[in-house]
Amino acid sequence: MRKIVIAGNWKMYKTQAETLDFLRHFLGLLSETPDGREVVLCAPFTALGALSKSLHGARVKVGAQNLHWEAEGAFTGEISGPMLRELGVRYVVVGHSERRQYFGETDETVNLRLKAAQAHGLTPILCVGETKQQRDAGETESVITAQIENDLVDVDQTNLIVAYEPIWAIGTGDTCESAEANRVIGVIRSLLKNPDVTIQYGGSVKPANVDELMAQPEIDGALVGGASLEPESFARIVNFQ
Numbered sequence: 405m406r407k408i409v410i411a412g413n414w415k416m417y418k419t420q421a422e423t424l425d426f427l428r429h430f431l432g433l434l435s436e437t438p439d440g441r442e443v444v445l446c447a448p449f450t451a452l453g454a455l456s457k458s459l460h461g462a463r464v465k466v467g468a469q470n471l472h473w474e475a476e477g478a479f480t481g482e483i484s485g486p487m488l489r490e491l492g493v494r495y496v497v498v499g500h501s502e503r504r505q506y507f508g509e510t511d512e513t514v515n516l517r518l519k520a521a522q523a524h525g526l527t528p529i530l531c532v533g534e535t536k537q538q539r540d541a542g543e544t545e546s547v548i549t550a551q552i553e554n555d556l557v558d559v560d561q562t563n564l565i566v567a568y569e570p571i572w573a574i575g576t577g578d579t580c581e582s583a584e585a586n587r588v589i590g591v592i593r594s595l596l597k598n599p600d601v602t603i604q605y606g607g608s609v610k611p612a613n614v615d616e617l618m619a620q621p622e623i624d625g626a627l628v629g630g631a632s633l634e635p636e637s638f639a640r641i642v643n644f645q
């Protein structure tokens with residue numbers, strides 16, 4: 405059975421105080437959220453402790469935005485799986501396009517991070533997606549196929565979420581047509597060994613388009629950037645119709 409997972413990716417936004425302020429508004433908006441929908445907030449490392457403490461007993465799970473593949477060592481500025489687990493983290497975004505683009509992440513390091521997440525009891529959310537240039541050149545399928553094949557070498561597909569995030573749709577307001585997102589996610593599913601992997605769509609998901617996206621048969625959830633920063637808009641997305 406595929407699980408529906410709606411995850412917010414806060415990127416480099418929100419201090420601890422802002423996190424607590426968000427929760428004060430957000431948690432009260434989830435009383436109507438149907439059972440069986442997993443709600444996740446992927447916050448900056450500095451807010452994870454506050455988030456975990458405040459979410460104790462709540463239905464919202466804590467996620468991080470990256471992890472290093474070693475459990476400890478001389479890796480200045482990095483954070484490891486055991487450190488995240490200690491803070492109550494359950495999910496971790498791996499291979500986000502901003503990490504690949506600005507911080508030199510490769511399929512090889514993404515693969516190492518995925519395996520480390522699983523080894524430490526975390527569920528990784530693997531992001532894949534093509535640039536506008538690659539889409540215009542008709543390379544969407546080949547780019548996605550290479551990412552899935554290279555990133556998932558020796559990765560356990562029973563503890564994995566994949567997010568299809570066309571790069572041209574991230575933070576641009578330019579959402580991928582829901583039928584096209586559905587089609588590409590179908591391609592991703594055909595490349596996986598486990599048909600029950602949750603596959604999210606991400607890229608300018610908003611209250612105004614979430615219902616249509618989530619009505620698509622292949623789409624099992626959403627990874628939401630900008631619209632997850634504001635309690636009302638993220639709650640509307642979580643409570644999609």
Ligand code: PEP
Nearest residue numbers: 574575606607608629630
């Ligand atoms: C993201 O950061 O993964 C994302 C999809 O951002 P946005 O929703 O702002 O496009």
